[in-house]
Amino acid sequence: xxxxxxxxxxxxxxxxxxxxxxxxxxxxxxxxxxxxxxxxxxxxxxxxxxxxxxxxxxxxxxxxxxxxxxxxxxxxxxxxxxxxxxxxxxxxxxxxxxxxxxxxxxxxxxxxxxxxxxxxxxxxxxxxxxxxxxxxxxxxxxxxxxxxxxxxxxxxxxxxxxxxxxxxxxxxxxxxxxxxxxxxxxxxxxxxxxxxxxxxxxxxxxxxxxxxxxxxxxxxxxxxxxxxxxxxxxxxxxxxxxxxxxxxxxxxxxxxxxxxxxxxxxxxxxxxxxxxxxxxxxxxxxxxxxxxxxxxxxxxxxxxxxxxxxxxxxxxxxxxxxxxxxxxxxxxxxxxxxxxxxxxxxxxxxxxxxxxxxxxxxxxxxxxxxxxxxxxxxxx
Numbered sequence: 001x002x003x004x005x006x007x008x009x010x011x012x013x014x015x016x017x018x019x020x021x022x023x024x025x026x027x028x029x030x031x032x033x034x035x036x037x038x039x040x041x042x043x044x045x046x047x048x049x050x051x052x053x054x055x056x057x058x059x060x061x062x063x064x065x066x067x068x069x070x071x072x073x074x075x076x077x078x079x080x081x082x083x084x085x086x087x088x089x090x091x092x093x094x095x096x097x098x099x100x101x102x103x104x105x106x107x108x109x110x111x112x113x114x115x116x117x118x119x120x121x122x123x124x125x126x127x128x129x130x131x132x133x134x135x136x137x138x139x140x141x142x143x144x145x146x147x148x149x150x151x152x153x154x155x156x157x158x159x160x161x162x163x164x165x166x167x168x169x170x171x172x173x174x175x176x177x178x179x180x181x182x183x184x185x186x187x188x189x190x191x192x193x194x195x196x197x198x199x200x201x202x203x204x205x206x207x208x209x210x211x212x213x214x215x216x217x218x219x220x221x222x223x224x225x226x227x228x229x230x231x232x233x234x235x236x237x238x239x240x241x242x243x244x245x246x247x248x249x250x251x252x253x254x255x256x257x258x259x260x261x262x263x264x265x266x267x268x269x270x271x272x273x274x275x276x277x278x279x280x281x282x283x284x285x286x287x288x289x290x291x292x293x294x295x296x297x298x299x300x301x302x303x304x305x306x307x308x309x310x311x312x313x314x315x316x317x318x319x320x321x322x323x324x325x326x327x328x329x330x331x332x333x334x335x336x337x338x339x340x341x342x343x344x345x346x347x348x349x350x351x352x353x354x355x356x357x358x359x360x361x362x363x364x365x366x367x368x369x370x371x372x373x374x375x376x377x378x379x380x
Contacts, residue, residue, distance in 0.1 A: 024048040028055045069103035071142055079141045084240055086227045094134040107142055112152045119156050128158035169326040170333045182306050190260045195327035198251045199349050202324040206294050209283040218253045237293045244352040299324050332360050
């Protein structure tokens with residue numbers, strides 16, 4: 001039991017130094033000696049009670065000087081050890097956007113103001129959302145390891161103030177027909193047919209192999225996706241299984257899809273006689289003009305080329321640009337408009353949760369309400 005400079009008993013673990021400062025010591029739940037300082041006796045007893053309470057309730061943290069960069073490396077190599085290389089590469093891309101502002105800071109010193117300031121420097125909502133998802137996971141694991149007691153990243157605002165939120169692009173029936181007409185002579189015409197009639201993701205279509213196309217039963221088996229890994233400037237392609245159980249699914253072929261795939265089979269057999277396929281990718285349904293796997297950027301550039309051609313032919317009516325994912329979103333929107341049940345659409349799209357599908361329904365219903373209210377306004 002310590003004493004004051006005047007010889008007064010202060011209580012267990014509390015003492016007063018020669019400079020008049022009070023100090024208290026105790027062994028915390030991590031087996032570490034923890035020392036607290038205060039200028040008055042009442043302040044030191046309060047601080048000691050608070051620290052011991054947090055220790056007892058297990059809401060205190062390890063006294064660590066680890067920076068966010070150091071913890072990120074632990075998180076990536078330990079917590080995410082079994083993730084795919086493509087997933088790890090995506091994590092690295094998102095984290096590197098925050099590295100300069102946050103990486104050098106002690107993880108225990110991060111607060112909402114510091115983190116929000118780093119996010120405010122990111123240019124788009126999507127970048128902010130992706131970075132937040134990664135940072136939240138990093139800090140969640142830090143909480144589990146007692147490095148921090150609160151995940152402040154959860155409260156980060158990812159919306160850019162004053163910026164109007166753009167709606168996801170959905171192609172109209174007229175635009176779909178224009179796309180088909182303009183892409184008819186393109187080797188990617190079957191790609192567009194498949195995307196707009198199955199809702200498959202771009203990587204799933206580019207990774208589709210003939211053993212997963214069941215012409216007899218009219219079924220497409222979605223079992224993998226084609227992924228691209230940059231390696232010293234060279235393209236490395238890999239097949240990866242779906243990220244979730246729901247991603248592995250069977251999609252019925254429409255008559256149009258079946259006919260297009262049968263024509264694609266003939267084209268592929270002819271291509272194989274002229275160009276040697278890349279080893280390991282001999283059975284791909286969609287390949288380049290030299291029988292190689294197709295990179296996602298080629299799809300995007302082909303879409304831009306077709307849109308430019310449409311606009312050149314119809315200069316008075318501008319055809320808005322769109323991304324490959326818009327084709328999947330258009331498929332989903334059309335299914336909803338035609339009355340498909342949410343659970344059925346969830347299975348077709350390979351959504352892991354019904355909520356993801358219901359979010360699409362809410363979006364379409366909002367648009368339908370606007371259209372129907374405008375009709376009523378014209379009637380009055």
